[in-house]
Amino acid sequence: MYVNCKTYFSYRYGTYDTKELVKEAAALGVRAMALTNINGSPDAWDFVDFCREYGVKPILGCEIRNGHTLCYVLLARNAVGFAVINRFISVYKQNGQPFPGRFEGHRSVYVIYPLGRFQPDELGENDLIGVKPSEVNKLITLPMAAHPEKYVIRQPVTFQDKQRFNLHRLLRAIDLNTLCSKLMPQDVAGPEECFLPETELITRFREYAAMICRTNRLIEDCGIETELKSDKNKKTFSESAEDDRRLLRKLAYDGISRRYPKRTKEITDRIEKELDVINKMNFNACYLIVNDVIQYARSRNFFYVGRGSGANSIVAYLMGITDVDPIRFDLYFERFLNTFRVSPPDFDIDFSHRDRDEVIDYIFTRYGNDRVSLLGMYSKFKYRATIRELGKVVGLPKSEIDQLAAQRPGNVPDDRLHRAVLKYGLLLKNFPNYHSIHAGGILVSEEPIYTYTALEMPPKGFATSQVDMFLAEKVGLHKLDILSQRGLGHIKDTIQLVKQNRGISIDITRVDDFMTDEKVAFNIRNGNTIGCFYIESPAMRQLLTKLRCSDYLTLVAASSIIRPGVSQSGMMKQYIYNYHHRDQVKYLHPKMEELLKETYGIMVYQEDVIKVGHHFGGLNMAESDVLRRTMSGKYRDSEEMDKLELKFFGNCRKQGYPEHTIREVWRQMASFAGFSFSKAHSASFAVESYQSLYLKTYYPMEFMVGVINNFGGFYRTPFYFHELKRTGATLHGPCVNRSHLYTTINGKDVFTGFIHIEKLTDTLKEKIVQEREAHGAYLTLQDFIGRVQPGQELLNILIRAGALRFTGIHKKELLWKANFTQHRLKAQPAMAALFDEPEMEFTLPEFKKYPLEDALDELELLGFTIGNSFDLVDDDLSGLSYARELPLLEGKEVNLLGELVITKESWTRKNEYMVFGTFLDPHGDWMDTVHWPASINAYPFSGSGFYRMKGKVIADFGVYAVEVTEMSKVGRKAVY
Structure with missing residues (x-):
C-alpha cells in the first residue's frame, strides 16, 4: 500500500525524518513500505537499517519528476533493480537532461505510472498504474476487469499532519522563490499525502479486491537483502589479496633504509604488528591505492601532505604517505586501525588547490568511472537564514525580517505572523536543504558505485554520490580524503619564485633543519607568522607568543589546544600556566606524571586518552581507542562504554589506586575526549607550518607573493599586500x-x-x-x-x-x-x-x-591601495598610541586609530555577546582589541574601514591588547 513514501531528503518537499517515517509506520502496524524520494536515494541505507530495526520490510525506489510533473515511481525488486534505478537517475542528472516520459523496462524494476497517463494495454510486463485513494471514483469508468494485474494502490506519504503540511507548503515556496499565497495546486502535494491506516485504505478500495491483491503481490516481490556495514571497498590493488599482502610488506621494508638508517627491534616489531592488523582488517588494498596516488603525485611534482590519523602508522611513514615519525612522537597505531574499530579509518592527503583536480581525475581514470565517485553531503537549513527565507515567502517586509533574524531563539514576538515564522523556523532545524560535496572524500568501490548510490554532477565536473559519509560508512564504503589546501600552493609557488628571482633551489623537505633554525624560532616566539599555514590567525599568534614557542613539540601542542573545545573549557589557559610553571604542576598520581609530563599534566591530544586508558587503566590499546571514541559522544551511551568503564575501574582498583583518584582521572578523560584533537593531525600540521615559516623567514617577498597568488589564508588579500x-x-x-x-x-x-x-x-x-x-x-x-x-x-x-x-x-x-x-x-x-x-x-x-x-x-x-592606506584617513592622528608602545602602557588608558582587519564573535560565561578585534595601526603593526558586552552594545562595528578607539591596555602572558571602552568609525578624505 505504502509504495510511495518520502522523507525530507526529497529536498524542500518532504517533512519526515527518515527514522521518524519508519517508526511511525511500525507503530501503525505497516509490514512493508517503499522509500521513493524525488529523483534520488540519499538516505536509502538509513531507511533499510531503521526498517530492519523496527521489523518493517524495506523496499527501495525513487519518484521520478521533471519539475512539477510526476513521471512515475520506480521500485526495485532487489539489489540489481536498485542499481538499475541509481544508474538511470545518474545518467540523466549528469547529462542535465529531463527524464523520459517512459522508463525503458527492466525485469528487476517495477514502474508505477500515475492514473490516466497510459492505458493498461500500452504498458509493459513490469509497468503498473498507481491509484490514490482520492482517485477511487475515477475507476468506475475504467475497464478494470480486463486488466486487473495492472492496477495497484498508491498512497503517497509526504508529511505527518496538518502542521507539517503547512511546513511542506513553506518549503515549496522557498524552493520556488515565491510567496506562499501564490503557490499553484501543482506546486504542492495534496493535503491527504500522509499515513492512513491500512484498514482505511482497504475500506476505500473494498470494491476492488483484485487491486488489493496485486498491491500485496508487488510488495512481496520487492525487497533488498544487501548486508550493511560489510566491506564494499575495492578488494585488491593487484591480482589477489595475497599479492597485495606481499607487495605492502615489500614496500614497507623498502622504506626502512630511507627512514631509519639505524634499524632497531622496536621498529621491526612495530612494522610486523601493523602489517598483521592491516591484513586482518583487509586494509592492504587501501594502503596500496593511497600509495599509488602518492606515486602519481610525485611523478607530476605535486606537493602533498599526508595527515590525519594515518600519520599514526609506521607503514604509511615508511611508504612516504606521511612524513611524521610515529616512533619519535609516540603515536599509537591503534588510533588509526585496530580490530575493535566499528568504522573504518581513512587517509587524509592534502594537495595544492591547483593540483587536486588532476589527482582526482587520475583516481577516476585509474580505478574506473563506474566504481569511483566523490563523496556527497547535504547542507542543512541554518536558523537565521531560514528565518529570512520564511519571512520572505510569507510576505514580511525586509525591516521586519531583519528584526526577526536578529532575535535569539526563545524570544516570543507579539505579532502572529512573526510567531509563525519562528515556530516553523524551529521545525526546519536540521532539515537538509540541498545536495552538496564533501570537502575531499572519494569512494572507490569493488562493485559499480550505482549498487549503492545515485550520482549527481556538480559544477566541479566529477560524479558525486548522493549518500554522505555516514551512509557510505553504514553500507560499508570508507572514503579516501583528497583535500585541497592552499598552504601547499603557497609553498610550491614560493619555491618557484625564489628559483626565478634569486636563482636559488630550496629543498623544502629539510624540516629537521628548519626546526632548529634560530631565525625561524624567533618568528614563532614573536607571532610573526602572517601567511603561514595554520599559525597565522590572531588567536594562534597570541598563543605562540604566550607560550614563547620556539620548538616543534610546543608548536604541535599549540595546534591542538587552540581548538575551540580545549580553549573554551579553560584547559588552554591552564596549559599555558603549567608551561611557564612546570615545577608547580600537581599530578593526580605518579603514573599520571609519567604519562602527561610532556604536556604538563594536561590532556592535549586524543592519544593522551588512549595512553591513560592503556597505561593507567589497564585496557589494551585497541580497547583504549574504543574508549576514546565512545567518550567523544557518538557512542557515549553505548553498552560498550559501560563494559569499558567497569574494566577500567576494576583494573585501577587492582593496582591499588585511591578511589577518588580513579574517579577524577575518569572524569578528566570523559570531559576532554569530546573535543580532543589527534596528535598525528597536529604533528602533520606543524611540519607544514615550519615549511611555510622557513620560506617567510628567509624569502619573505617571494613568500608573500606566493600567498597572494593562491588567494589562501586567514585574512583578506589586501592585508597580504600590506x-x-x-x-x-x-x-x-x-x-x-x-x-x-x-x-x-x-x-x-x-x-x-x-x-x-x-x-x-x-x-x-x-x-x-x-x-x-x-x-x-x-x-x-x-x-x-x-x-x-x-x-x-x-x-x-x-x-x-x-x-x-x-x-x-x-x-x-x-x-x-x-x-x-x-x-x-x-x-x-x-x-x-x-x-x-x-x-x-x-x-x-x-x-x-x-x-x-x-x-x-x-x-x-583593486580593493586596496598601493601606497599607505592611512593617507586616506579623515582624522587627526595626534595623541595616538601605537601597537609597539603597548608593553610600556599596561594598565593605562590609550587612544588608538586602526584599520579593521577582522573580528571574531564570542560569548561570555554568562552567554553575553562580545567581540575580539584585530587592526593595523598607522605604523602598519598589528594590534588586538577586546570588546566586552557593554562596549560592543554601545559601540558596534559597522563594516570595514578605520576606527578611533579608547581603552585600557591589558596583558596576558606577555601578549598585549586593549579593552575598548569607546569606539567610532572614521571616514575617508574626499578627493577634492
Whole structure:
C-alpha cells in the first residue's frame, strides 16, 4: 500500500525524518513500505537499517519528476533493480537532461505510472498504474476487469499532519522563490499525502479486491537483502589479496633504509604488528591505492601532505604517505586501525588547490568511472537564514525580517505572523536543504558505485554520490580524503619564485633543519607568522607568543589546544600556566606524571586518552581507542562504554589506586575526549607550518607573493599586500607592459596581477598578456587599443587602475584620448600594426590633479591601495598610541586609530555577546582589541574601514591588547 513514501531528503518537499517515517509506520502496524524520494536515494541505507530495526520490510525506489510533473515511481525488486534505478537517475542528472516520459523496462524494476497517463494495454510486463485513494471514483469508468494485474494502490506519504503540511507548503515556496499565497495546486502535494491506516485504505478500495491483491503481490516481490556495514571497498590493488599482502610488506621494508638508517627491534616489531592488523582488517588494498596516488603525485611534482590519523602508522611513514615519525612522537597505531574499530579509518592527503583536480581525475581514470565517485553531503537549513527565507515567502517586509533574524531563539514576538515564522523556523532545524560535496572524500568501490548510490554532477565536473559519509560508512564504503589546501600552493609557488628571482633551489623537505633554525624560532616566539599555514590567525599568534614557542613539540601542542573545545573549557589557559610553571604542576598520581609530563599534566591530544586508558587503566590499546571514541559522544551511551568503564575501574582498583583518584582521572578523560584533537593531525600540521615559516623567514617577498597568488589564508588579500610592503618590496599597480594574470616579482619590484582588477573580464586579462608576449610591449595608447580592442568601459577601468601609466600621460587626459581613439579604431581588426601610425593631435584643457584620486581609484578597483592606506584617513592622528608602545602602557588608558582587519564573535560565561578585534595601526603593526558586552552594545562595528578607539591596555602572558571602552568609525578624505 505504502509504495510511495518520502522523507525530507526529497529536498524542500518532504517533512519526515527518515527514522521518524519508519517508526511511525511500525507503530501503525505497516509490514512493508517503499522509500521513493524525488529523483534520488540519499538516505536509502538509513531507511533499510531503521526498517530492519523496527521489523518493517524495506523496499527501495525513487519518484521520478521533471519539475512539477510526476513521471512515475520506480521500485526495485532487489539489489540489481536498485542499481538499475541509481544508474538511470545518474545518467540523466549528469547529462542535465529531463527524464523520459517512459522508463525503458527492466525485469528487476517495477514502474508505477500515475492514473490516466497510459492505458493498461500500452504498458509493459513490469509497468503498473498507481491509484490514490482520492482517485477511487475515477475507476468506475475504467475497464478494470480486463486488466486487473495492472492496477495497484498508491498512497503517497509526504508529511505527518496538518502542521507539517503547512511546513511542506513553506518549503515549496522557498524552493520556488515565491510567496506562499501564490503557490499553484501543482506546486504542492495534496493535503491527504500522509499515513492512513491500512484498514482505511482497504475500506476505500473494498470494491476492488483484485487491486488489493496485486498491491500485496508487488510488495512481496520487492525487497533488498544487501548486508550493511560489510566491506564494499575495492578488494585488491593487484591480482589477489595475497599479492597485495606481499607487495605492502615489500614496500614497507623498502622504506626502512630511507627512514631509519639505524634499524632497531622496536621498529621491526612495530612494522610486523601493523602489517598483521592491516591484513586482518583487509586494509592492504587501501594502503596500496593511497600509495599509488602518492606515486602519481610525485611523478607530476605535486606537493602533498599526508595527515590525519594515518600519520599514526609506521607503514604509511615508511611508504612516504606521511612524513611524521610515529616512533619519535609516540603515536599509537591503534588510533588509526585496530580490530575493535566499528568504522573504518581513512587517509587524509592534502594537495595544492591547483593540483587536486588532476589527482582526482587520475583516481577516476585509474580505478574506473563506474566504481569511483566523490563523496556527497547535504547542507542543512541554518536558523537565521531560514528565518529570512520564511519571512520572505510569507510576505514580511525586509525591516521586519531583519528584526526577526536578529532575535535569539526563545524570544516570543507579539505579532502572529512573526510567531509563525519562528515556530516553523524551529521545525526546519536540521532539515537538509540541498545536495552538496564533501570537502575531499572519494569512494572507490569493488562493485559499480550505482549498487549503492545515485550520482549527481556538480559544477566541479566529477560524479558525486548522493549518500554522505555516514551512509557510505553504514553500507560499508570508507572514503579516501583528497583535500585541497592552499598552504601547499603557497609553498610550491614560493619555491618557484625564489628559483626565478634569486636563482636559488630550496629543498623544502629539510624540516629537521628548519626546526632548529634560530631565525625561524624567533618568528614563532614573536607571532610573526602572517601567511603561514595554520599559525597565522590572531588567536594562534597570541598563543605562540604566550607560550614563547620556539620548538616543534610546543608548536604541535599549540595546534591542538587552540581548538575551540580545549580553549573554551579553560584547559588552554591552564596549559599555558603549567608551561611557564612546570615545577608547580600537581599530578593526580605518579603514573599520571609519567604519562602527561610532556604536556604538563594536561590532556592535549586524543592519544593522551588512549595512553591513560592503556597505561593507567589497564585496557589494551585497541580497547583504549574504543574508549576514546565512545567518550567523544557518538557512542557515549553505548553498552560498550559501560563494559569499558567497569574494566577500567576494576583494573585501577587492582593496582591499588585511591578511589577518588580513579574517579577524577575518569572524569578528566570523559570531559576532554569530546573535543580532543589527534596528535598525528597536529604533528602533520606543524611540519607544514615550519615549511611555510622557513620560506617567510628567509624569502619573505617571494613568500608573500606566493600567498597572494593562491588567494589562501586567514585574512583578506589586501592585508597580504600590506605584509608584502612591510618586507621591503616595492609594490607597483597593474601595468599592461609589466603585469601578468597573477602578481609577479623581479628583484624587489612587485607588479600587481590583473586578476585583482575584478571589473575586468577574464578574456581581456588573458588577451593583454598573450598579445604582449606574441608581439612585444605596447608602445602607445593607440598601439594598445588597436592590438587589444578592450572596449570603452574596460579601457576606462584599466586607465583608472593606472595600468597605462607607461604612456606618461595623466589619467584624466588619457581618458579623453582613449575614448576618442577607441571610437576611431573600434571597427578595425585587432592586430599589431605593420607601420607606426601617428597619433591624433588635439589640444585638451589642463586638468587639475588631486593627491588622493589615485588611491581612491585603487581602493575601488583593486580593493586596496598601493601606497599607505592611512593617507586616506579623515582624522587627526595626534595623541595616538601605537601597537609597539603597548608593553610600556599596561594598565593605562590609550587612544588608538586602526584599520579593521577582522573580528571574531564570542560569548561570555554568562552567554553575553562580545567581540575580539584585530587592526593595523598607522605604523602598519598589528594590534588586538577586546570588546566586552557593554562596549560592543554601545559601540558596534559597522563594516570595514578605520576606527578611533579608547581603552585600557591589558596583558596576558606577555601578549598585549586593549579593552575598548569607546569606539567610532572614521571616514575617508574626499578627493577634492
